[in-house]
């Protein structure tokens with residue numbers, strides 16, 4: 001069997017991609033397809049921790065949040081990621097994967113709180129850990145939560161699975177002339193203000209020497225190819 005390139009990874013799943021072709025919310029076929037990709041990688045014996053975004057339900061900076069106190073809107077965004085995390089864990093359970101959801105904000109009747117040693121224990125036991133509620137702090141994003149939790153658990157790489165197949169010279173959804181990088185340094189990504197991830201997430205990964213792979217969650221088999229170390233997406237490195 002082909003060997004995975006990593007023992008432990010932090011997978012950041014796009015919340016926005018969860019909508020599929022719907023206007024908002026969780027598209028059933030899309031979540032099932034994401035879980036099928038995750039199951040393939042879990043089968044390779046890779047220890048998997050997941051952060052899922054909330055853009056399919058709520059963003060603190062979205063038009064719907066206009067006029068709201070920013071911190072309140074951000075807490076709503078974090079709660080949206082809890083809903084996505086619960087849906088993801090349940091979809092994983094339905095295909096026989098064992099997942100544990102841990103929340104950065106206290107809602108103990110719903111999910112257990114994030115406790116780092118417990119998360120490490122779950123990973124060592126082969127369970128998939130889903131980190132919900134981002135960093136637990138307003139004014140951040142789930143990309144930064146991925147960088148933070150990835151650093152805390154000693155992941156070898158952050159895999160950002162999103163709607164585009166890598167980092168481009170400009171947003172490829174807005175600029176059809178944008179070109180894709182196969183690799184790019186953290187400093188270049190930050191100085192060129194590339195919006196595929198926020199600068200805080202890039203800076204944290206850079207400081208922790210934690211590489212990032214940006215790739216498409218929509219492209220069939222891309223996650224497995226990334227985990228096997230094949231040429232896929234864009235590597236962001238030191």
Ligand SMILES: Nc1ncnc2c1ncn2[C@@H]1O[C@H](COP(=O)(O)OP(=O)(O)OP(=O)(O)O)[C@@H](O)[C@H]1O
Nearest residue numbers: 014015016053054055162167168170171194195196
């Ligand atoms: N330079 C760039 N290269 C690639 N994508 C870019 C770039 N600039 C902006 N983008 C946009 O960034 C998006 C990905 O980041 P974003 O945080 O918005 O979504 P996500 O992480 O997939 O969703 P969520 O935050 O809900 O988890 C892409 O869909 C793309 O349109």
Ligand SMILES: O=c1ccn([C@@H]2O[C@H](COP(=O)(O)O)[C@@H](O)[C@H]2O)c(=O)[nH]1
Nearest residue numbers: 053054060074077078134135140141142
């Ligand atoms: O640490 C965090 C993470 C997220 N938020 C809020 O949640 C939404 C959804 O997260 P996305 O990363 O955009 O998918 C985000 O817009 C913030 O409003 C947060 O406050 N802190």
